[in-house]
Amino acid sequence: MGITQSIMLGTWCIATYALLKSNPKPSPKDGQRQRQIKILRELYGFDYAKRNIAFAGTSGIGKSTMINSLRGLKEGDEGAAKCDYDECTMEVARYPLCSHIDLWDLPGAGTVRHPSAGYFDDKHLFIMDAIVIVVRNRLSEIDMEIARRARNERIPYFFVRNLVEEAKKKDPEMRQKIVKRFEESFKDLQVKPKLYLVNAHAFSDNAFDEKVLAEEVLKNIVYRK
Ligand SMILES: Nc1nc2c(ncn2[C@@H]2O[C@H](COP(=O)(O)OP(=O)(O)O)[C@@H](O)[C@H]2O)c(=O)[nH]1
Ligand SMILES: [Mg+2]
Numbered sequence: 259m260g261i262t263q264s265i266m267l268g269t270w271c272i273a274t275y276a277l278l279k280s281n282p283k284p285s286p287k288d289g290q291r292q293r294q295i296k297i298l299r300e301l302y303g304f305d306y307a308k309r310n311i312a313f314a315g316t317s318g319i320g321k322s323t324m325i326n327s328l329r330g331l332k333e334g335d336e337g338a339a340k341c342d343y344d345e346c347t348m349e350v351a352r353y354p355l356c357s358h359i360d361l362w363d364l365p366g367a368g369t370v371r372h373p374s375a376g377y378f379d380d381k382h383l384f385i386m387d388a389i390v391i392v393v394r395n396r397l398s399e400i401d402m403e404i405a406r407r408a409r410n411e412r413i414p415y416f417f418v419r420n421l422v423e424e425a426k427k428k429d430p431e432m433r434q435k436i437v438k439r440f441e442e443s444f445k446d447l448q449v450k451p452k453l454y455l456v457n458a459h460a461f462s463d464n465a466f467d468e469k470v471l472a473e474e475v476l477k478n479i480v481y482r483k
Pocket of ligand 1: 316317318319320321322323324340341366420421422424456457458459460
């Protein structure tokens with residue numbers, strides 16, 4: 259593992275270690291919903307001492323690549339998630355990041371096998387502690403729907419724009435344009451989420467907002483909602 263990878267892993271894992279140790283139990287949600295969440299968490303084999311972060315969004319957007327990169331792996335390495343422009347993540351799969359964080363790779367939404375309608379419920383996103391919504395240049399209806407549902411379920415969610423290194427090659431001033439277009443999608447809504455720019459292929463390089471994203475996710479998952 260290289261030094262930059264170790265630093266990135268440290269950002270994700272060390273900062274929260276003590277806090278999570280002293281706060282291992284989830285706070286209760288109400289009645290039936292809480293029971294449903296509990297049963298599903300048991301079915302998925304959740305470890306209550308761990309926080310669970312899902313990577314969701316449309317197909318071929320870089321979710322699996324991002325998970326591999328965070329774990330210091332490349333496509334094709336042993337234990338790495340499979341990546342391709344073709345739909346290749348078929349089932350929800352867990353990838354441990356460290357002793358207190360698991361990452362969950364989801365099949366992309368909006369394909370015949372994994373239609374957008376019902377994606378949030380079908381993939382049981384409501385049992386997660388945080389949801390990273392990976393997007394490219396345009397927000398899709400399903401991205402907005404995941405965010406809306408996450409907000410209703412009081413699950414922290416994060417919009418992450420992947421492939422910014424490609425956008426930067428074409429236009430060094432891309433940040434303002436990307437952020438402006440993103441903000442326009444929310445102009446009629448009360449919520450104003452932030453957009454984090456990343457390069458999933460080289461997360462540890464922290465050339466864009468990779469470290470800020472890690473810090474924001476962790477701040478929001480210490481106390482489980
Ligand atoms: N250049 C570049 N390619 C990427 C990046 N992230 C993903 N890809 C490529 O996009 C394709 C789809 O990625 P994948 O992680 O399988 O997408 P998923 O369906 O969202 O899991 C793969 O060929 C990746 O190598 C990135 O940040 N930069
Ligand atoms: Mg995938």
